[in-house]
Amino acid sequence: MLGFNPMSGYDLKQFADKSIGHFYWSPAKSQIYAELRRLTAAGLVTEKHVEQDGRPDKRVYALTSEGRETLASWIENSEFEQDVFKSNLMLRVFFGKSADPDSLIRLLRQNFDFEQGRVAELRAMEQQCLTAGPEHDTLFSLLTIRAGIHLAEAAVKWSEEAIKSLEARVVKA
Amino acid sequence: MLGFNPMSGYDLKQFADKSIGHFYWSPAKSQIYAELRRLTAAGLVTEKHVEQDGRPDKRVYALTSEGRETLASWIENSEFEQDVFKSNLMLRVFFGKSADPDSLIRLLRQNFDFEQGRVAELRAMEQQCLTAGPEHDTLFSLLTIRAGIHLAEAAVKWSEEAIKSLEARVVKA
DNA sequence: GTCGACATGTAACCAGTTACATGATTAA
DNA sequence: TTAATCATGTAACTGGTTACATGTCGAC
Known part of the structure; x- marks a missing residue:
């Protein structure tokens, strides 16, 4: 999702809920924050502290060039996977x-x-x-x-x- | 699945793989055996040791009348749930x-x-x-x-x- | 004697959730 | 002052998987 725009964890949650939530899943926010830490540690995203007026500060994450490459490679090269359907x-x-x-x-x-x-x-x-x-x-x-x-x-x-x-x-x- | 016929854990795995596996999920056998113990403890199924000739012995599980009621009640009374689709x-x-x-x-x-x-x-x-x-x-x-x-x-x-x-x-x- | 189907389990792990916890800021 | 939105996190749990482990029996 950071491929579209740099975002905070909070933003990612909102964005996921009304996009990939419809055909994949809506991650819990606890998982988003945990994953952002993992991605930062792996060098795929960078964290930037942003002060706002009229709102609490936030941490905005952006893809690094390595992150961008990893994203493209995942879309292009990972194996075909069957849809999961549970009714x-x-x-x-x-x-x-x-x-x-x-x-x-x-x-x-x-x-x-x-x-x-x-x-x-x-x-x-x-x-x-x-x-x-x-x-x-x-x-x-x-x-x-x-x-x-x-x-x-x-x-x-x-x-x-x-x-x-x-x-x-x-x-x- | 025991609503159709009494079965062993092994049977249940086979049966699940080619029936509910198509539209719900295929449980791992480790989970089936664990679940059978839970259901037995809860009084919803009974276990019977069956000796076979030409094959290893097996444990065959059957619904108790309480199990049958619980099954019917689950189908009839539990809340409508959205299908899960992950693509x-x-x-x-x-x-x-x-x-x-x-x-x-x-x-x-x-x-x-x-x-x-x-x-x-x-x-x-x-x-x-x-x-x-x-x-x-x-x-x-x-x-x-x-x-x-x-x-x-x-x-x-x-x-x-x-x-x-x-x-x-x-x-x- | 070894392969495949039959048969049952344990233990370690993991992806993800829920509940809990905190706090800033604005608008009613 | 209280509710809503913005914002970030921890801890306990859980439904499941994978890998490991064991053994019977028949057929080739």
């Missing part, structure tokens, strides 16, 4: 025989609503990227947003389909 | 400005192939479920497979789209 909902559906089907239907409707909401949010973010001036390079953000839209739409479609399947079974019984 | 690929795409676009294209092509392969695998599993006799209740397995298909197809579509976007940018430069 509590699918777990419960899979074990659904041990439960009341209606409770699953309720759960799936919740998921349907939730994922529809996400599509709407992501569409709004997409519009922001598309209408941003050419001085902002939004391509990479846009790509991750597009991925989110595709996935959320898939989740919506599946929820609908699964609800129908379960409703058909309930009627028969 | 190393999306992380790298998001930080793509710091890297060579061609390396991202290479990565996305790898993803495209990988996800296409998954669609094929899942379609095969789907057929197995659909052609299984009515003595097997495949509905719940089928639902999770269908979810996988929807998601993998979304990933394929996105990879294609992302490759095109990045290729367009490379040409311009």
Whole structure:
């Protein structure tokens, strides 16, 4: 994240929450501060004390040239890794025989609503990227947003389909 | 998993790897054995020593009625939880400005192939479920497979789209 | 006699979280 | 004065992994 701009631990937390938090994870602040110390010790970032007026002082971290190289090399050369997908909902559906089907239907409707909401949010973010001036390079953000839209739409479609399947079974019984 | 059948730790590992491993996680065997001891202590499963001929003895675990209730209650009553999605690929795409676009294209092509392969695998599993006799209740397995298909197809579509976007940018430069 | 599947465990480690703790500054 | 935002950290814990360790049995 420091590849975009020098930032403090506090800034990094805010930034992570609304960017990589959507498709990777939101680190705890305790971990961010710990990691910044490790990166500093490894010579990948530098720390600068910045006094502010009207606000507490902060420590701003910036990539060193070694840090920049390490970042690029990680993106370019590290091995392809499978996405991690953990779905509590699918777990419960899979074990659904041990439960009341209606409770699953309720759960799936919740998921349907939730994922529809996400599509709407992501569409709004997409519009922001598309209408941003050419001085902002939004391509990479846009790509991750597009991925989110595709996935959320898939989740919506599946929820609908699964609800129908379960409703058909309930009627028969 | 013991809701389907009494099983040994070894069985549970095999079973998990080819079922919930696809949409939740594959526990390490060390964890399975530890968890079985915890569940036994909590009175949710019972342990039975089983001698086999032609194979080492094993310990077979079965749900107690309390275990069965706890399982049903977990499926029916626990809170809705968001799916966890962690994509190393999306992380790298998001930080793509710091890297060579061609390396991202290479990565996305790898993803495209990988996800296409998954669609094929899942379609095969789907057929197995659909052609299984009515003595097997495949509905719940089928639902999770269908979810996988929807998601993998979304990933394929996105990879294609992302490759095109990045290729367009490379040409311009 | 050695390889592979079956079968069960221990110990060290680690990535990450939660809860706790502190303090500056501004605005209501 | 109290709540919100800015800002940084420590300590205890935990859900999991990896590596290590042991042994049965059948097939080739």
